[in-house]
Amino acid sequence: xxxxxxxxxKGGLGIHLLTIMKALFLIVFLWAVLALSGTAYxxxxxxxxxxxxxxxxxxALFAVLAYQATWQLGGMTRPAFVKFMRTYNRRExxxxxxxxxxxxxxRRGLVLAAPQPGSIWGRRYPLGAAAAHPLGYYDFRYGITxxxxxxxGTLSGMTQTPEDLAKSILVKRPEQGESVNxxxxxxxxxxxxxxxxxxxxxxxxxxxxxxxxxxxxxxxxFDPQHxxxxxxxxxxxxxFNRAVQGRYPPGSTFKIVTAGAALNNNSSPxxxxxxxxxxxxxxxxxxxxxxxYSDLRKGRQWKGWGSIDMKEAMIHSSNVYFSQLGAxxxxxxxxxxxxxxxxxxxxxxxxDSSGALASMQGRIPDLESGWNRAQAAIGQGNLxxxxxxxxxxxxxxANKGVLYAPQLNLDAQAKKLSQPFTAATAYTLxxxxxxxxxxxxxxxxxxAGLDLCGKTGTAEVNGGKDHSWFTCFAPFHDPVLVVTVxxxxxxxxxxxxxxxxxxxxxxxxxxxxxxxxxxxxx
Amino acid sequence: xxxxxxSSLFRLLMLDWLVVALACAMAVYTQxxxxxSLVWKPLLPLAIFSAAIPxxxxxxxxxxxxxxxxxxxAVFLLCGLGLVTxxxxxxxxxxxxVISPLALLPLSAGLLAFLLGASITGGRRGRWLxxxxxxxxxGALGVMALMLVFGRSYRGGIYLPGRINPSxxxxxxxxxxxxxxxxxRAKAFSETQIGIPTPPFSALVQLVFLWSIPMAGTLxxxxxxxxxxxxxILIVMLxxxxxxxxxxxLGCVAVTAAGFGVQLISGNAKDRFDVWLHPFADxxxxxxxxxxxxxxxxxxxxxxxxxxxxxxxxxxxxxxDFVYAALAEEIGFVGCTMLLCVYGILFVRxxxxxxxxxAPFERLLCVGLTSALAVQTVFNIAGVTKxxxxxxxxxxxxxxxxxxxxxxxxxxxxxxxxxxxRK
Numbered sequence: 001x002x003x004x005x006x007x008x009x010k011g012g013l014g015i016h017l018l019t020i021m022k023a024l025f026l027i028v029f030l031w032a033v034l035a036l037s038g039t040a041y042x043x044x045x046x047x048x049x050x051x052x053x054x055x056x057x058x059x060a061l062f063a064v065l066a067y068q069a070t071w072q073l074g075g076m077t078r079p080a081f082v083k084f085m086r087t088y089n090r091r092e093x094x095x096x097x098x099x100x101x102x103x104x105x106x107r108r109g110l111v112l113a114a115p116q117p118g119s120i121w122g123r124r125y126p127l128g129a130a131a132a133h134p135l136g137y138y139d140f141r142y143g144i145t146x147x148x149x150x151x152x153g154t155l156s157g158m159t160q161t162p163e164d165l166a167k168s169i170l171v172k173r174p175e176q177g178e179s180v181n182x183x184x185x186x187x188x189x190x191x192x193x194x195x196x197x198x199x200x201x202x203x204x205x206x207x208x209x210x211x212x213x214x215x216x217x218x219x220x221x222f223d224p225q226h227x228x229x230x231x232x233x234x235x236x237x238x239x240f241n242r243a244v245q246g247r248y249p250p251g252s253t254f255k256i257v258t259a260g261a262a263l264n265n266n267s268s269p270x271x272x273x274x275x276x277x278x279x280x281x282x283x284x285x286x287x288x289x290x291x292x293y294s295d296l297r298k299g300r301q302w303k304g305w306g307s308i309d310m311k312e313a314m315i316h317s318s319n320v321y322f323s324q325l326g327a328x329x330x331x332x333x334x335x336x337x338x339x340x341x342x343x344x345x346x347x348x349x350x351x352d353s354s355g356a357l358a359s360m361q362g363r364i365p366d367l368e369s370g371w372n373r374a375q376a377a378i379g380q381g382n383l384x385x386x387x388x389x390x391x392x393x394x395x396x397x398a399n400k401g402v403l404y405a406p407q408l409n410l411d412a413q414a415k416k417l418s419q420p421f422t423a424a425t426a427y428t429l430x431x432x433x434x435x436x437x438x439x440x441x442x443x444x445x446x447x448a449g450l451d452l453c454g455k456t457g458t459a460e461v462n463g464g465k466d467h468s469w470f471t472c473f474a475p476f477h478d479p480v481l482v483v484t485v486x487x488x489x490x491x492x493x494x495x496x497x498x499x500x501x502x503x504x505x506x507x508x509x510x511x512x513x514x515x516x517x518x519x520x521x522x
Numbered sequence: 523x524x525x526x527x528x529s530s531l532f533r534l535l536m537l538d539w540l541v542v543a544l545a546c547a548m549a550v551y552t553q554x555x556x557x558x559s560l561v562w563k564p565l566l567p568l569a570i571f572s573a574a575i576p577x578x579x580x581x582x583x584x585x586x587x588x589x590x591x592x593x594x595x596a597v598f599l600l601c602g603l604g605l606v607t608x609x610x611x612x613x614x615x616x617x618x619x620v621i622s623p624l625a626l627l628p629l630s631a632g633l634l635a636f637l638l639g640a641s642i643t644g645g646r647r648g649r650w651l652x653x654x655x656x657x658x659x660x661g662a663l664g665v666m667a668l669m670l671v672f673g674r675s676y677r678g679g680i681y682l683p684g685r686i687n688p689s690x691x692x693x694x695x696x697x698x699x700x701x702x703x704x705x706x707r708a709k710a711f712s713e714t715q716i717g718i719p720t721p722p723f724s725a726l727v728q729l730v731f732l733w734s735i736p737m738a739g740t741l742x743x744x745x746x747x748x749x750x751x752x753x754x755i756l757i758v759m760l761x762x763x764x765x766x767x768x769x770x771x772l773g774c775v776a777v778t779a780a781g782f783g784v785q786l787i788s789g790n791a792k793d794r795f796d797v798w799l800h801p802f803a804d805x806x807x808x809x810x811x812x813x814x815x816x817x818x819x820x821x822x823x824x825x826x827x828x829x830x831x832x833x834x835x836x837x838x839x840x841x842x843d844f845v846y847a848a849l850a851e852e853i854g855f856v857g858c859t860m861l862l863c864v865y866g867i868l869f870v871r872x873x874x875x876x877x878x879x880x881a882p883f884e885r886l887l888c889v890g891l892t893s894a895l896a897v898q899t900v901f902n903i904a905g906v907t908k909x910x911x912x913x914x915x916x917x918x919x920x921x922x923x924x925x926x927x928x929x930x931x932x933x934x935x936x937x938x939x940x941x942x943x944r945k
Contacts, residue, residue: 021551022828025544026856032537032599033863039534039592043943046877048765050889053758054870056770057896061862064900068819068907072855075820080802081813088806089817089836 082156086121087140102155102177104135104147106186107214107410113138113148113224115176123148127186129221130193133241134184134213134408137224142231146241146357147408151180153353180352181410183212191507192217195500200236200488202243202387203500205508208395208473208482210414211404213349215504216388218242244349244359247384248486251459252317252441252493253469254379256429257393258326259310261337263425268310269328273320275304280327280374287323287374289316290458290492314432315440317456319378326377331367334376338364340420341393342403343385349406357408359388380460390457391484393420394471397433398453398479401426434476442470444494445502450514451476452505456493465489468496474505475514481505531582534595535575542571542602545829549610552830564609567626571605574598574633581637587644589942593871596864597636597919597934603861604920604927605629607849610830611841611922628924632931639935643884644942652883655702659732662695666739673743689748690929694936696736697755697890703732704763705883712764719760719768746784746791747913751897753777758893762876762886781911791911798911811838812908815847819855819907826854841922843914846906862903869896875941888940891933 075081101123104113113135116122121140125131136146144152157177185205192203196219205215222230222238230239240246262268277286288302295302305318313321326334338344346358365372365382375381388406396403401421404414421429433453436442441456454472461467468490473479483501490496508514546568554560575598582594642648665688704711710725721729733756740749757773785792793808801809814837822832834840834848841848850858872892879885895918902917904910918930 017551018548018555018828018831021544021548022825025541025548025829026825026853026860028537028544029541029857029860032534032541032595033860033867035534035537036592036595036599036864036867039530039590039595041592041871041874041878042588042590042941043878046874047880048762048877048885050762050873050877051870052767053762053889053893054866054873057869057893057900058866060900061866061903064904064907064909065859065862067909068850068858068903069855071816071907072819072822072850072858073824075816081816081820084802084805084813085817085820088810088814089821 076157079153086156100176101138102157103179104151104155105179105181106184106189107182107212108185109181110186112182112184112186123225125224127190127193129223130190130217131184131186132221132224132227132230133218133243134182134189134216135224137227139227142227147180147182147350150350150355150357151352154178154180182408183207183214183410184216184408185214185511187511188215188504188508189217192500192504193219193221195503196485196487199490199496200242201490201497201500202246202484202486203504204243204387204391204482204484205504206391206395206406206482206484208398208479209404211395211407211417212410212414213406213408214481216243216408218246242486242488243387244347244357245386246486247360247362247386248467248488249381249383249459249461250379250385250390251457251467251469252319252322252379253390253394253455253457253471253484254383254385255314255317255322255377256397256433256455256471257337257341257343257420258322258329258334258377259314259429259432260341260393260397260421260425261329261333262310262325263428264337264422265329265333267329268428269325270307270309271313271321271324272307273305273313273318273324275302278320278323278327278374280323281369281371284371287319287378289319291316311432311435314455315435317436317441322377323374327370327374329373329377331373334367334373335364337420340403340418341389341396342417343383343389343393347386347388347392347406349388350408351412352409359386362386362389379457387484387486390469390471390486391482392417394455394473394484395482396420397426397429398473398482399426430476433472437472441494442472442498445470445472445498445505447474447502447506447509450474450505450509453479454498454501456498458491458493461489466491468498469493470497470501472501472505481508481513483508531591531594532575532579534591535579535598538595538599538602539572539575541599542568542606545603545606546609548828549606549830552828556830564612567605567609567629570626570629570633571602578633578637582640582644585641585644587640587939587942589640589644589938589940590871590875592867593875593934593941594938596868596871597931597938599864600861600868600919601632601927601931603849604845604917604922606829607845607920608841608922610852611834611845611848628927631924632928635928635932636935636938639932639937640939640942641935643887643936643939645939646881646884646943648884648887648936648939649881651698651887652702652705655699658695658702659699662692662699662736663739665689665691665695666736666743670739670742688925689743689745690926692736692748693751693755693894694891694929694933696752697759697894698887700756700759701883701886701890703729704759705886708763708882711760712766714764714766714768719764719766719772741787744788744790745914746788747901747915749784750777750781750901750913751894751915753780754897754901755890755893758897759886759890762889763882794911794913798908801908811844812906812912814838815844815906816908818847818851822851822854824855826850826852826857828852842916843902843912843921844906845917845921846903849920865896865899869899871941872896872937875937875943878943879940880943884940888937891937891940895930895933 101115114124123138136148138144138148155177192215203217218241220238277288279286292302343362344364346361348358350357362385376383400423402419403417405417437452437454442454452474457469459467468487470493471484473482485497485500487496711721761769785795797808818837829852832851837844837847876885876888898918901913905912916926
């Protein structure tokens with residue numbers, strides 16, 4: 001008998017049977033409630049009227065019921081409660097009863113992070129370590145970080161319109177939170193990470209015309225599904241997002257900004273650049289060109305560039321020229337362009353319902369001293385920036401001097417942040433940076449048909465090998481991509497960072513990022 | 523006429539049975555879905571409930587009872603739903619899938635107690651109880667003394683060996699005493715000045731003295747829930763005897779003040795206040811229980827998981843104090859609304875029945891017993907939903923706990939008897 005009924009239940013009716021039973025139960029329950037309330041009272045005459053008491057207690061019951069509704073039906077609007085349930089609700093079927101976390105998608109709709117059905121804390125990251133830094137992790141024990149944290153409300157379906165909220169209360173909770181579209185291109189992100197592999201460094205790829213971040217890479221990476229070892233590793237610091245949190249001297253890449261400061265003030269002087277270097281202050285060591293040291297190692301005497309203009313100096317990345325240029329600018333002229341380039345600011349790059357993400361702020365040294373200005377002019381001294389800052393001032397050059405706020409959310413409006421350079425300055429800088437790649441320190445980066453503009457950087461580090469920088473954009477006429485690469489302790493900019501940028505640009509070219517411009521040139 | 527009414531009660535009870543049977547069917551079905559086997563044995567208590575319906579109808583008919591059928595119907599519906607919840611929480615959730623014969627005892631005894639209660643007070647036979655007022659008073663004190671001597675502390679309450687909690691008895695006994703005490707002093711307690719009750723000094727001193735002894739007892743027992751309930755009942759009864767709403771206003775202020783005051787002397791009460799105000803401050807410790815309770819409700823949502831479809835095992839003491847959370851998860855917010863409607867019907871009908879009674883003692887007894895049920899219900903549900911601090915009391919007719927069910931059904935029987943106000 002039991003088996004017979006069992007077989008019948010397993011049949012087609014079984015799926016909806018519980019719903020039918022629930023409905024039937026509630027209907028009959030309602031019927032009983034109505035019948036009970038409708039039953040006539042015995043007798044007619046009331047000696048004393050105690051109806052007030054009845055209503056007081058009924059009122060109390062329904063006040064409690066109303067309060068209960070704020071938890072039972074509106075619990076999702078209480079963030080502390082949602083967090084509690086996510087962590088401590090051990091129901092086996094909770095995954096069905098709770099909202100499945102929304103996905104993170106790249107600019108083409110490819111999955112960057114996806115929920116794992118059947119598990120509240122399960123999360124799948126197809127790019128793995130390559131995108132661990134911008135996306136962050138979502139871990140039961142170690143918490144929620146980066147994009148996962150900032151977009152938590154959206155991803156877990158807590159930010160709903162009133163209509164959605166009403167629907168989710170009445171009919172069914174949303175099975176899945178909203179997904180968030182990011183500006184990242186998973187192909188560039190992955191490629192950049194592979195190019196950096198086994199080294200420490202960062203890559204930022206940004207669209208200068210709207211600030212969209214196409215890649216935000218930090219190496220070494222870590223497995224976002226198992227962040228514990230990365231968090232504990234205090235030597236390599238893999239959990240540290242170097243692209244936005246790391247602060248470095250920008251080295252020669254900062255000559256872009258120094259040149260901009262002078263050009264904004266219509267100054268483009270010619271300086272004598274002797275081999276002995278430039279002494280910026282009494283008793284200070286002379287600032288020399290790198291050729292002085294390379295010749296010294298070869299047993300030769302560097303004679304200097306002689307009298308050169310700004311373009312020539314940029315091509316050769318002459319420290320002697322730019323330190324003179326910086327020392328020659330007023331403190332205000334230098335400070336103005338640095339502030340407009342947001343060097344002393346946090347660069348915000350994502351804001352959502354549960355918070356915002358921004359880079360570290362850079363550090364501008366005291367510019368009143370000529371020595372400090374001369375040092376800052378060549379990206380040394382007390383000047384510190386994040387790779388995102390370098391990408392942003394490069395992007396400003398590429399975009400007619402206008403800096404757009406970096407952005408990770410594909411659906412966000414592009415936002416103008418500031419204008420560090422005048423349009424004329426930006427154009428002059430662009431021409432110079434093109435020359436750098438054509439025949440200067442960046443010539444190894446030249447890729448056929450790309451019209452790349454760029455600047456190398458070699459930043460001295462106390463007690464370590466130099467940091468290697470390369471920041472560039474392409475194509476010359478209508479730049480669509482800015483690529484900034486930092487390789488920690490990589491040596492000369494042209495040696496470590498430049499090849500990474502070149503490979504990445506070549507990949508972007510294959511992917512068709514420069515197609516329109518390339519076609520136009522035919 | 524007489525016969526029509528009798529069959530109407532039977533119809534109501536059959537409707538109750540139908541609700542309960544559907545709930546049981548759902549429990550069997552969800553159990554089948556989870557285990558892929560059909561289990562019938564836990565349904566054994568349903569047989570007792572089923573048998574109780576014709577027995578009750580016949581017994582009341584034999585008595586010539588003409589009381590409030592809606593009240594009896596509501597009692598049976600709540601009792602039946604409590605039964606289903608207990609079957610679901612213990613029978614189906616347990617490993618053995620069998621209910622021990624002992625577990626059937628409280629329900630059987632409770633249903634008999636109901637009939638007994640109805641027989642005692644039905645047809646205005648309960649007047650003699652007024653002479654038992656002092657006996658009831660000393661009986662209540664005796665029970666408290668017994669608990670003080672032999673009681674063991676368990677989960678913040680004191681129980682006798684075997685986890686019997688006779689404090690349930692204290693409530694009806696004191697109600698009986700207060701009804702007898704106040705019935706003779708109706709005039710005295712009706713005096714007011716500018717709305718504020720001003721009973722004569724001698725009556726007030728008597729009352730305060732007599733009341734202070736059981737209050738001291740609750741303090742010694744550290745049973746703050748009982749203290750709150752007793753005081754709330756007292757206020758309602760004072761209002762009922764005087765019909766001066768000043769007592770209600772005064773009482774509400776007094777209970778609130780006492781609630782805040784008591785946390786100063788009792789660490790346990792202070793903890794409960796802290797949890798109420800800041801549940802997330804110690805989410806995995808003190809806040810755990812009420813937050814799990816609320817999580818269960820949230821998982822139930824509007825329509826519920828279905829009887830047996832939820833996971834109330836994650837709510838600590840789901841079968842007694844927190845039974846409402848388990849129910850809310852499975853019958854949903856809609857089911858809860860209807861459940862509270864049934865409780866509302868129970869209270870309104872109880873108070874209405876009191877209003878029909880001419881004799882002051884019986885009237886007060888009816889008000890007192892009904893308000894005992896009502897206060898307990900409101901405080902339990904408010905505690906489980908975190909609307910008020912936890913008082914550690916059971917939900918009448920639904921919470922598990924043998925002694926509680928028997929006494930509650932006896933009280934319900936007494937009210938049902940009192941509602942029979944024919945001459």
